[in-house]
Amino acid sequence: MRAIKQARKMIEQDPSQKSAKILAQLVLALESDAEFKLGELYDLRHDDFQLAIEVLKDWRLDRYYEGKAKLFDVSVQVQEMGKT
Secondary structure (H helix, E strand, O other): OOHHHHHHHHHHHOOOOHHHHHHHHHHHHHHHOOOOOHHHHHHOOHHHHHHHHHHHHHHHHOOOHHHHHHHHHHHHHHHHHHHO
């Protein structure tokens, strides 16, 4: 499974989970060219850290446009949940 799809599924499963929030923040930063504190990645469990690195690799390749759009949408939803 591609990292972008795997990240989307992880975020959808439990958007209140700390690692889901961090991945969502990473995705939003990548999409909007905003700042992201790299130190937040170190708060992730090893497997989730590896997933974040794979998301970065996939994002850079920019081949998975449809998957990125779905992941971005879920990440925006998580961010909005945090505001309420």
